[in-house]
Amino acid sequence: MNTPRKRVAIAALAVAALGLSACSGGDSGNADGSETIMAVVWPGPEGDAMEAVAKEYNEGQGKKDKVQVKTVLLGREDTFNKEATEMATKSSEFDVYWTASYILEQHAAYLEPLNDVNLDAFMPKAVDALTIDDNVYGLPLDVSMHYLMYREDLVSALLDDESAWDTFGDISEKVVGERLEPKDPNEWTWDDYNATAAYFTQTLNPDSPTEFGTALAGKNTPFNAMFWDNVLWGSGGQWLDGSDAVLDSHAAEKAMEIYQTAYDNKLVPPGSVQGDFNELQASMQSGSIALMQQWAAGYETLNDPEQSPKTAGKLALAPVPGQKAHVHFLAAGLNKFSEKKDAANKWLSYLGTEGAQQSYAEAGGIPSVADVLTKQAENNQVLGHLAEDVDKYGYVEERFNKATQYQGFVALGNALSAGWVGNESIDAALKAAQEAMSELAEK
Structure with missing residues (x-):
């Protein structure tokens, strides 16, 4: 690829x-x-x-x-x-x-x-x-x-400052519906991811050093569907159960909610709606965001003082939340x-x-x-x-009998991308995804 x-x-x-x-x-x-x-x-x-x-x-x-x-x-x-x-x-x-x-x-x-x-x-x-x-x-x-890439200087400061934890809890309760405390990124669920992104978003926390907490790759491409798959797998979901499509699951609904929460609460730059690898890189390089999931290949540039002076030496890696990475x-x-x-x-x-x-x-x-x-x-x-x-x-995602995994990613992007960014309901997006995946499984 x-x-x-x-x-x-x-x-x-x-x-x-x-x-x-x-x-x-x-x-x-x-x-x-x-x-x-x-x-x-x-x-x-x-x-x-x-x-x-x-x-x-x-x-x-x-x-x-x-x-x-x-x-x-x-x-x-x-x-x-x-x-x-x-x-x-x-x-x-x-x-x-x-x-x-x-x-x-x-x-x-x-x-x-x-x-x-x-x-x-x-x-x-x-x-x-x-x-x-x-x-x-x-x-x-x-x-x-994929990896979780985050500003270690900012996240470490948050973890060390217990006086900020009440603010974090207030914001997390508002955004993800649960009062959370800051955690080591190696232990994050996707709710921890959104809660931390919310804390580092200035509209929710005026003291945040970054304008937005995170960036998401919202553009309809097969490779952006691979990003969303991490949320699905990390929430306990998958494409198929045997030969049956299972994108009508609670895990799939939860994975869609994670994306919509980020967009609804403006935790991401406006360009994330059409974002892909390059937009993710640019958001981190500019100092606009505190964390993101990104391809491993993006790290070297972000840690290069000449190409990325605002992030070089400040960026850390962790497994993507849920510890499931495409x-x-x-x-x-x-x-x-x-x-x-x-x-x-x-x-x-x-x-x-x-x-x-x-x-x-x-x-x-x-x-x-x-x-x-x-x-x-x-x-x-x-x-x-x-x-x-x-x-x-x-x-590695499940194999179909005849269709390719790539076709599966195309189907997911086509069915879900409008739902990721909140332009379509979760139910409608997942219904389309379930039908498309079922058709591929039947080939």
Whole structure:
């Protein structure tokens, strides 16, 4: 996937065209006896990191394997669509496809199970997320997960100042209907989240150092539905019970109330109605908010003194309230119709080594290898958190029989986004979501 932190490479289509003209899937080999394989990568940090690893391979192990890797960029927004066209025609143009755990149901029919590749280095949850019917269809690459990011200086001051707790209790009773006391963010429920956001909202607390308590990603996108899913799962809900949709549950109603409470009480900037990753980042960078849930990838920028002088050194991480965080994995898959499977397997086997994943991390990737992430924590502490937290807090949504998880997120965004921001009733939004999810489950 795309985590929202990652930007489109401007020259993607031009590079793709160059790659396609330079080498096609029909090449029999090179003058030195090596074979060139074509590997689709995603423009942005992932593609840059993969190009660095491919260069290292081509100059080293690739010469021994007699395999050279040519990376191809299809455009960040168009990669999966263009791959779908290639897959539908059983094309051998590309030997390695770019895939993701949330679209694997669509891709699996066109991918070869990775039976010849050792995946022991990777997080078990990553391997499981890329497995269908006991077959692994993707070599895990970047891990994407959400965190609670909060101004530690402000929250710590609140926790230490018991004289402020009565004000906190008054505000929480007004906003969430219960008199609460401040808590360590590692112990928050979603009511604690909204109560703390309310305390740091100036219209409710004129002494608040921030204008708003939090920001929410309210724009109708599949990736913003992943944020709301944390509230659903953290409230005890889920998409399916067996093959039955269960978005008519009390947990789903509670999750919708959490969002509507934030919007109704103006705990969020007005732009949150159309907010996504970038708006969340901007709200925190500007000093306008005290806390938010955000993709792990956003932390490094927010802790950089040059890019984020108002938050660098002041931001802390905790599991999202309810301790349930959406996680998904980008991956490399072997084209079932490739004419160079042996060569592609040699590249994938190399890519599956801890050494190659270490190079991937050093070049800017976020590999699904706990040991590698731990080693990189000195440069970016969120990576150290990921090494431990993916298995501890991460969840992967249920699979449908034929529909993809991505289609599920699209359905949720379409059905619920108006309800998130209070423009539609909770009952109407959840009824639409239940019908859409039931339809996907029946496919």
